[in-house]
Amino acid sequence: MRFNEVLKNVKNYEAGKPIELVMREFGIKESEIIKLGSNENPYGTPPKAIKAIKANANKAYMYPDESMIELREALSERFNVRAENIILGAGSDQVIEFAVHSKANPNNAVLMAKTTFAMYEIYSKQTATKILKTPSHEHKTEEFLDIYKKNKDIEIIFLCLPNNPLGECLDKKEVYNFLEEIDENVLVILDGAYQEYASYKDSNKKIEPKDLIEKFPNTLYLGTFSKAYGLGGMRVGYGIANEEIIKNLKKLQPPFNVTSLSILAAHAALLDEKFVLKSIKNNFEEMIRYEIFAKEKGIKYIESYTNFITYLFSSKNSSEIAKTLLRRGIIIRDLSSYGLNAIRITIGTPKQNERFFEEFEKIL
């Protein structure tokens, strides 16, 4: 059958391996598998969200209120913006999809860091737009600016703050200085999927959506419930921008794009501040162990503002390491497909991290 030409270049996201797959492929018991490959919150689902899901399970037959106004209002209160400044997606992923499809086309271009969240490129390829990347893996605003000035056809710039899968994070000041240079017709997407972590660790990293969109009306801030808010499986994310941008993105929003239980769970998670704060605090306490371990073993790592850490190897092969760990029931993320001899490890619970160090040490 004939398909659109553009499909030939479209690729799929390489997701972190699920526990079920390791059970199937290696015959390992569920209780013996540790998943440190997908940057979920290892402390689980917020208790308030569990309660909301259980209490509303019997309403699963009903479509959600399409306006999703209650969750949008809760977010608007949290961020001190209007509900009209907020769009909800099935993960912030889907808001990226709306944004890319609203502006990118075969006659223009998008710009991103060499190594960053893979969905930027995947959605961009669907539109056959030109994809430009910085020479460095990590975000360097001078490289972004250099390419931007040489390419008048750039319509979207992606900044991942902090950056997945590497963990580094630009300072707010660097970001704002960069934004001053960008034309008002160019949409700059600031992906804050891990912002809760970054701003906890270092207030210089903190981006306030309200301040951002007031100063720079051409920006779109993204947030998610999949990371610190412990709802990866529920698929809820949001975009915050000025009303004109939101109105245009909404044109591409399918009806009921977030499930009814996801909306309720996200709302409950937003109010479960105690759980979220504790998760973030624990995360950085445990991260120190990964840093110490790396130093002891002479492994290079990238200072991380997220809930994961990236180990870089010189002699050892990252794919081999990932495979060996997998056979022992430990799921981490090999970054070889990004052109890096590195692995990305989600910071787990103390017990999970203990097990990781134990197994990892054996194969070093």
Add this chain to the structure above:
Amino acid sequence: MRFNEVLKNVKNYEAGKPIELVMREFGIKESEIIKLGSNENPYGTPPKAIKAIKANANKAYMYPDESMIELREALSERFNVRAENIILGAGSDQVIEFAVHSKANPNNAVLMAKTTFAMYEIYSKQTATKILKTPSHEHKTEEFLDIYKKNKDIEIIFLCLPNNPLGECLDKKEVYNFLEEIDENVLVILDGAYQEYASYKDSNKKIEPKDLIEKFPNTLYLGTFSKAYGLGGMRVGYGIANEEIIKNLKKLQPPFNVTSLSILAAHAALLDEKFVLKSIKNNFEEMIRYEIFAKEKGIKYIESYTNFITYLFSSKNSSEIAKTLLRRGIIIRDLSSYGLNAIRITIGTPKQNERFFEEFEKIL
């Protein structure tokens, strides 16, 4: 800000009004509102699905197994096709989105009935493809064939079997005769969102996905968990087609497009045959009351193979009727935006229907 030209013509789906909105706008108590506007299963969520959701609420922090293999295997068993023939979507809606974006473009065309599921047109408009419609509101294969033969650029044909929002349904024989005439490069989408209802009422309407895709490799069968399976709020649907088609649609499938609890709930609902069968049986028993009521009042209706019925008016105005009912807490669907002076009513529980007749009678 600049946006893609195509956005100017894109419109949003007009969803059935949610209970929350009626509470907000008219100050009516939740317990006094009857929602017969969105064709949900009025008997609620399948008990096995409720159990699965509650039992797994604590796992909501974890991304689902991206392959969704367990649900795909359960469906493959149900329909006697291979798991490779199945793609899952956030509602069958999303499979429509994948299909349209995989083939439609500004240089070709799609064909659908004049009045049919609105998402066919909405997704098509996103691609700037040419949209062709039959002159009759209801599906007439001779009209489809006539337009098909005159337009060599048609890439997709939509058949809604039975048709939403009207309720009529082509016989399998008519469909197969039609398919014989269609080129193998043209994708024919057979939307079976209400097939469980139609095939229960009349075996001549029953489309078997296995037989369909074997005889006609250019077809895509769609099914959903939102209707008979009582999971509208969970957003799970599926497409069944030959492997080449599925492989191409999968290129447009975002990661984790169905939530982890939705996958488990759908799997459980699939095994809750007792609940589903009872819901369908009750539906047609109650539909008779709507037919008798219409005949008594001299209201024309379309014979329905679904869980809703369409009443057509000559002198009275459907928008006025819908508004008046809404103020009394009864949500039905006005079809004036489809160019019809008609309302679509979901067949409710006996108690809900009683209330509908009571209120409706007052305003006739």
